[in-house]
Amino acid sequence: MKYISTRGEMPPISFIETVFEGLAPDGGLIIPERIPLLSKEEKERWKNLSYLELAYEVFRLFVSEIPEEDLKDLVKKSYSTFHHPEVTPVLKVGKVYILELFHGPTFAFKDVALQFLGNLFEYLLKKEDRKINILGATSGDTGAAAIYGVKGKSNIAIFILxxxxRVSPVQALMMTTVLDPNVHNLAILGSFDDCQAIVKELFMDLPFKKKYNLTAINSINFARILAQIVYYFYAYFRISESTGVEEVRFSVPTGNFGDIFAGFLAKRMFGEGIERLILATNENDILSRFVNYGDYSVREVIPTISPAMDIQIASNFERYLYYLYGEDAQRTSFAMQKFAHTKKLIFSEEEIKRVQRDFLSRSVNQEETLQTIKDFYAETGYLLDPHTAVGVKAGLTFKDERPMICLATAHPAKFPEVVSKAIGKGFSLPEEIERLKAQPQKFEVLEKDRETVRGYLERFAIT
Structure with a gap:
């Protein structure tokens, strides 16, 4: 499998090059040259596999340069850190199924991808005797998961903005209590979009990127998308096995379009089985407006109780746009260059219809989020974090005869103030999180200025 850019001006590259490249040199996002279509035989063979076995089977479709046994070892090492033997168990709770993605070391779905990516980096760097500086932006959970994925690893320094x-106190503690010298937390005086813009600008400075071997760990890195495809298949097979149904829907709380893009790839690979994906947003509803009205226009970011979704510019949206435009790289490039100037894209009625064959969407406000946490707990005894609650509310909106699988993207303990407010009482936190409160912290507060961040990297990057 080779990899190409959504903007068409990058020669095909290998998976290993893709892992280190992050953003394509032409400003596009890197995607596989083709989406594998599963055969009936593969589906039959995969349906009873364990999570680790299934992860290996998915990865080997996209990764040709890593020897079989090494890839199996990477999978085993990456998921040995999870607290549940199934890695991502799926439970029937009330009227929906909950796909629990928070059993990793930082209690968030980002661990599924970033534990793998951290080990993959270490493996490849050792093989190639090279060093990298990881640069990323986070709206909360990505930063902690990225840091836990690479902390203490040799030949890697990580800089997270x-x-x-504007992240929850627990999310901040997960990042800032990691004191390893290769970890740099940069608290930016601005929004997540400001952080993300700085990261993208620095990656577009090709001489700077090359000099410091900058590598992306945000969801623009395709290896993360790849790892997230697995749990869609895993959940489908578990539900299909227990119910006998052949079609399901997934409800995905999303701000950056990465998690749901992995679902889109799983849907395309399956050919059938995933009927549609429910795209759930909070008041920062640019993606919902895109699905429902063809309006992809930037507005001011609204701080909410589901902060990981407080995003207006979805960094993975370009990947889906490429497929919506019939894999027309030139048109995709033109659209994204136009968007960079106007902050707006408009779509035709026919294009909206095509989008709605893949997605249904709903924006869930903060009052509805709190009410959903309260009602779901009262009805089932199950606690939802505010992001998962957005997905559950949207999922219930579009619940039909098909099983609705809602992605639980974070443990409720990541947002104890919000969850306690919703249910009217406190609840116990995992011991690992309680211990963080007494730990020392390390971070730098910086202005939302590209040159300031550049200067910091120049001082502390490894070469």
Whole structure:
């Protein structure tokens, strides 16, 4: 499998090059040259596999340069850190199924991809005797998961930008209590979109990127998308096995379009089985407006109780746009260049119809989110974090005769103040999170300025 850019001006590259490249040199996002279509034989063979066995089977469709046994070892090592033997168990709760993605070391779905990516980096760097500097932006959970994926690893320094005081206290502690010298937390005086813009600008400075071997760990890195495809298949097979149904829907709380894009690839690979994906947003509803009205236009970011979704510019949207445009790289490039200037894209009625064959969407406000946490707990005894609650509310909106699988993207303990407010009482936190409160912290507060961040990297990057 080779990899290409959504903007068409990058020669095909290998998977290993894709892992280190992050953003394509032409400004596009890297995608596989083709989406594998599963055969009936593969589906039959995969349906009873364990999570680790299934991950290996999915990965080997996209990764040709890593020897079989090494790839199996990477999978085993990556998921040995999870607290549940199934890695991502799926439970029937009330009227929906909950796909629990929070059993990794930072209690968030990002661990599924970033534990794998951290080990993959270490493996490849050792093989190639090279060093990298990882640069990323986070709206909350990505930063902690990325840091836990690479902390203490040799030949790697990591620089994570997060919006100062705009992530939950637990999310901040997960990042800032990691004191390993290869970890740098940069608290930016701005929004997540400001952080993300700085990261993208630095990656577009090709001499700077090359000099410091900058590598992306955000969801623009395709290896992360690849790892997330697995749990869609895993959940489908578990539900199909227990119910006998052949079609399901997934409800996905999303801000950056990465998690749901992995679902889109799973849907395309399956050919059938995933009827549609429910795209759930909070008041920052640019993606919902896109699905429902063909309006992809930037507005001011609204701070909410589901902060990981407080995003207006979805960094993975370009990948879906490429497929919506019939894999027309030139048109995709033109559209994204136009969007960079106008902050707006408009779609035709026919294009909206095509989008709605893949997605249904709903925006869930903060009052509805709190009410959903309260009602779901009262009805089932199950606690939802505010992001998962957005997905559950949207999922219930579009619930039909098909099983509705809602992605639980974070443990409720990541947002104890919000969850306690919703249910009217406190609840116990995992011991691992309680211990963080007494730990020392390490971070730098910086202005939302590209040159300031560049200067920091120049001082502390490894070469």
């Amino acid at each position: 997060h919006p100062h005081k």
